[in-house]
Amino acid sequence: MLVDTGFPGGAREILAAAEARFGSGSRPEAIVLTHGHIDHSGNARVLADEWDTPIYVHRLESPFLNGKSAYPPADPTVGGALAFFARFLPRQSWDLGGRLRELQADKVPGAPGWRWLLTPGHSPGHICLFRESDRILLTGDVLLTVNMDSWNALMTRKCELARPPTPFTIDWSAARASLKELAGLRPNVIGAGHGIPMSDSDLPERLEHFANNCRTPRRGRYVGQPAHTNENGIVDLPPAPFDPVPFATAAALFCAGLALGAGYLDEKKFK
Ligand SMILES: [Zn+2]
Ligand SMILES: [Zn+2]
16 A cells, blocks of 8 residues: 655656565555645556556545545645745645545555544544554644744754644644544554654653644634535635735835836936
8 A cells, every 4th residue: 555645746756666665566556645635645646547556535535636626725824834835835626537436444455454544634534544563653644743834843854743734724623633533542653744754662652742732823714613524525614814925925026126127227327
């Protein structure tokens, strides 16, 4: 099984890594997506075609991957490093076509010994994967091992337990409940969608402490009220908050343009 596929453009790298690890001509039985955001589903279609493999997602995530609905819009007003960039990203609407399948209960295709659990909050049909025998937990974006709200942590890649990527998380009370459920698994190893894997001996205790004390952002579109979605996509959204940054950026560019224009004219006059 391959879990998640990265941003578009990474297929060659994944194919080479799979071949180096499992031998040439090998292919997974299934691609399983923790959720459909573009940094997780970006190469799913290309790889599925190359390997002739189905792509599995949860039923509640499928409308955002079969062309029925766009994801709820990102919230750039929530604050932090990632939120700053979120306002410049296009809204994702994506169709993985006939390769898409819904996960069936209590079964991870191509991976005996693993189970999946529904962990909504970051996205509606987000799942995590867990193997009881060695307590390995793959958390997608519901729990990270790098703090994407911090400019400093993004540069240094400092390893720490961190909440889901804030601008793309659409239901904070569900996200907190999902974190507590993960803590109850007492994992020995955590592999997250962002950040390097963690396997410290006190990881179960640290995760429990983190889940009980994790703060939601102070403000933001989805903090007080979640986005509601169902099998067909978006049902309703909290109102969009005012975002001053595009206006401030436009004003700054306008002023810079004026200054450059004036400088240019002055120079011509001088000559
Ligand atoms: Zn995500
Ligand atoms: Zn992600």
